[in-house]
Amino acid sequence: MKRVLLLFLLSLFISKSFGQSFGEIQKIESVGKTLVPNGFMPLINTSFDVSGNYVFTYNQLIPRNGRTSFWEQVNEFTLDVSEVAFVNWNAGGTNSISGMYGMNTVRTYRNKGFRWDNQFRFRYGINQQEGQELIKTEDDLELISSFGYEVSKNSNWFYSGKFSYKTQVSRGFNYPDTEVSISEFMAPGYIFLGIGAKYAQPDESFELYLSPITQKSTFVLNQRLANDGAFGVRSAVRDGDGNIIREGKTSRNEFGILVTNEFEQKIFESAVVVNRISLYSDYINNFGNIDIDWELVFNFKINNFMRASIGAHIRYDDDIKIREEAPDGTVVVGGSRIQLKQQLGIGIALQL
Template sequence: MFFSKKKFIAVLSFSALLSIGTYAQGVSDSVSQVATDTTYWTKEFSAGLNFNQGAFSSNWSAGGVNSVALGAILKGKANYLKGKWSWDNQMEMLYGMVKNEGEDGRKSNDRIFLDSKVGYSLSEHWGAYFSANFLSQFANGYNYDEDPRTLISGFMSPGYLTTSLGFEYKPNEEFVLRIGPFSPRWTFVTDLSIADNIEENYGVPVGEKVRTEWLALQLYAEWDKDINENFNILSRYQMYANYETLSFKKIDHRLDVTLTAKITEIISVTFTSINLYDYDQDPGIQYSQGLALGLLYKVSNKKE
């Protein structure tokens, strides 16, 4: 099922509040000054929509299943830089559905990622920072191997809010590495019924809705590169290690990769991939990928 309007509004509201709160931590400019100093802002926004469909006659000898698939992606950045202070904001939202004849609609992609960071330059390539990022999904997820299907995830089930204080290395505008030796994280599972189907309950104690990890290290690396005017690579790696339960198998790793190739001004091919290792979810490596052809709209005031 598609996500509800209330959930979508809640996510956007959270993003706005998070960005405003983080900005107030370090930037001395007043709100009115920031609003008027538009020359200090670099903004990007892109929206994509893809559609796939297959149909077969009832006597098609090779066999086949009628199907319809729809996907959408929204990406945005708004970065502020003045003197030694910077404020970087990022949003990435993906959702996809597939409907095979004779089956209920099932989601094929579902991601909410929001990130906001205030930084202060210490040298040409190094700086101090405070950041907060949020990761969750829009809609319920199910295990279809069981009959009837069982609920295994949903909006804020799980949801991750991670704050981080540390140092960042930024040799150019395409790459950034954050090293956060103090990175508290809150893991949410607001639907208590999920514990009935997921034994690990995403690391949250059964019967509770939040798990707090105060003492932890976070590494965050991002490479956002325009190979040329028609091809972009966005790669994001996150590592999280709780000092209190530190062991090799308890360190979380997540790698997100998005490749976008423009065929024409409005038609593009998008490849998305997620590689995830989280012992609190599953002792093995999780992987998902998608490839889609669709429409893409992009605007930016970035200087080439």
């Protein structure tokens, strides 16, 4: 929980810092004026995004000294909260409260055919039921950075290199067992690094990345989990009595092909579908077995501040084996399984 609090404070600091560095722009709709501190003369694109929210694109902020900035930024924050309470309810039930915080910050640089995209995503959810311990329901931290140069003038295709990093910030458990963790910060952690080609529409509604040269690194920086061979790393070697002869490896490297796609589509006036998918196959180990990370979310606008969302997240990794309990009570390693998560939320959404 300390990591979560620190990360939350860091996210607010990052947003504030970037906002100050690029010049804060405040829109006063009642009088139609723009306030521009720090001596900036902005070129502002104002519009409604696909979700119907009023947004600013800080495009080429020009200080009065004549220098030009080619940075654009987006800051999105969401908070979903739900609560259930019972008093003399004869059908029974348990008081509970849950919440999920989301953050999405984007920084994009464009100039003379060069494009540098940076995105930081963080989501964390908790649930508290009366008489039970706090339960983590969501934990996702992701950093993506890609650099490209357009194939030809005003082309939507770019020669591109891409780096991505994904992990979680706090320990996860197989509830109700909270004694032994099954995941934690950098256990696992994933890093993708590759080069290829990227297609991006000017309005950012569709993006496709193709990389035939990508290294995938999996980290399990918890020796107990590494010894168990969690998340596909090489497990420890043990003798007949279960004593460790050789420690398990804390990392695993693969070399293969990566395809990612992200698009947003407005399906009617107040609803948008967001699709993100990542497909990876290793050239050396079982080429043709595809690791899948697919997220599909429907966002519904209630008003300028309230929104609802429903989505599903599917993952499949052939290297991650599910542990099962045998009839005699022992735990054995089974095969790979499709991992599925579904979520529904109503809450506040802000774009700064």
